[in-house]
Amino acid sequence: MRLDPRCSTLVAMGLLDRFRRRGHGTGSTGAIVRGSDNADQQHLLEFIRSRRGVEGFVEPRTTITDVTLLLVAHDGEWTRRRVPSEKWAHDFANRNGVPSYDAGLVGIPDRMRAWNRAQKERLKQQLDRDLDGGSGS
Secondary structure (H helix, E strand, O other), X not given: OEEEOXXXXXXXXXHHHHHHOOOOEEOOOOOEEOOOXXXXXXXXXXXXXXXXXXXXXXXXXXXXXXXXXXXXXXXXXXXXXXXXXXXXXXXXXXXXXXXXXXXXXXXXXXXHHXXXXXXXXXXXXXXXXXXXXXXXX
16 A cells, blocks of 8 residues: 555555556546557558458457457468557558457357367367377277
């Protein structure tokens, strides 16, 4: 706890507050969140170039995150990155030959959920194999 000299009240300052201050912008909760950057754009481009059947789902700003662009490939593999705005996300997707949708209207594709379930199962099987000592039995 520390004393805030502006209002003479005690203000709790948690560890997470210190990390939030290292970001680039202020979220709707007053917390500072990291904005999108060139590395995010490069990651999205690489995903589009290295996968087929990619669709974009523009996710609106929430109390936790800024606007994000969710890219989902034909097999359900996905990636998500912060972007400057919803307009930017649609323009970026369309400029790169990717159809884009408002996630708040159409939701998230079932193939993404199926891919997540399959990944979870693969990890569980790998963990089981590792715990069994890799004996293959």
